[in-house]
Amino acid sequence: MKSSQLHPASLIAALFCLLAIACAPPRSSRITIGAKNFTEQVVLGEMLAQEIEAITGEQVDRRFYLAGSYLCQQALVSGRIDGYVEYTGTALTAILKQPLPPVGQRDEATVFREVSSLYASRYHVKVGPGLGFEDTFAMVVRGDDAKRLGVKTISDAVKTPPDPNGWRLGVGYEFQSRPDGLRGLEATYGLRFAGDPRTMDLGLLYRALSSNQVDMVAGNSTDGPIRALGFVVLEDDKHYFPPYEAVPLIREDSLQRHPGIQGAMDRLAGKVSADEVRGMNYAVDSEHRDVAEVVREFRKSKGL
Incomplete structure (x- = not known):
């Protein structure tokens, strides 16, 4: 007959398991929507919610202001959130770790199909x-510099630096570490930078540009300060960036438990x-308006 006593090592392992279970955050019975830590994400998270x-x-x-795509993904997979809004190009490269498609295959429909299949x-x-818009990376310069140097595209910027x-x-x-970020951009265009x-932080970029740092x-591309401060977005004339269509990501088991989420996604599609999203970003960032109020006004304007 085997002893009923646990070996000390087994006892320690069991205690660790119990502790891990006790410390794990319980999954809420209510729907939880997440967002990354910048204004547009909070606007879109509030809209979905x-x-x-x-x-x-x-x-x-x-559960807003999660620090970036990685934390949102971890929260989604672990069940700490039921969904959030992501961008297809970000999902493809930064989360799903897929290589950038050839330039001729970077259309919205192709990227959407691949992202949908891999997430499922x-x-x-x-x-x-999709919510109806794309928020792509944008190389932004001061309006005065664009006019003085005659630059309209990223290729122009390569030829005519300030x-x-x-x-x-x-x-x-x-952007510095992503596969669809800085290194690929430098290689595609031959861009060279001073140092x-x-x-x-994203919120400091336009302040640094405005103050000549x-x-x-x-x-x-949908950042509110671009238009407000007279900045110029350089055209991605070599089509380096993939599509970044804004799409909700929702756990399948959450949709089974809360069918109303699908109805909300369909109504926002x-x-x-x-x-419109640029205007909402501006209202929050520059006019310091409440996100929930801005979103309510937008939904009312759409008859939602």
Whole structure:
């Protein structure tokens, strides 16, 4: 007859397992929507949350300001959130770790199909229909410099830097390390910069550009300050960046438990233009308006 006593090592292992279970955050019975840590993400997270509340009549928990794509992905896979809004190009390269497709195969439909298939097979996550706009990376310069140097495209910027040593570049943390970010951009265009890029929080990029600390920043095409401060987005004339269509990502088991989420995604599909999201970003960033109020006004304007 075997002893009923546990070996000390087994006892320690069991205690660690119990501790891990006890410390793991319980999955909320309420729907939880996440967002990354910049204004547009919070706007889109709030939009999805409000639409789900309108359809289901249930309160939705918000878990916003998660620091980047990686943490949002981990929160989604672990069940700490039921969904969030991602961008297809980011999903393809930064999360799914797929190589950039050839230039001729970087259309929205092809990238959407691949992203949808991989999320479903790997993570049991559904990619919802696009919200109606794309938020691509954008190489942004001061309007005065663009006019003085005659630069309209990234290729123009390669030929005509503001200084013989090149452009002084400011980037966010993800852009410097992503496969669809800085290294590929440099290789595609032959861009050369004056010294190492200055890496900073996304919210500081335009302040640095405005105060002449840098000459070019890697921002996002829907950022509110671009228009407000008279900056210019350089055309990606070699089509380096893949599509970045804004799409909801929702766990399949969450859709089974809360069918109203699908209804919310369907109602939001195609409803948001790039100009409209740029306007909402500006209202929050520059006019310091409440995100929930800005989103409610937008939904009302769309009859939602």
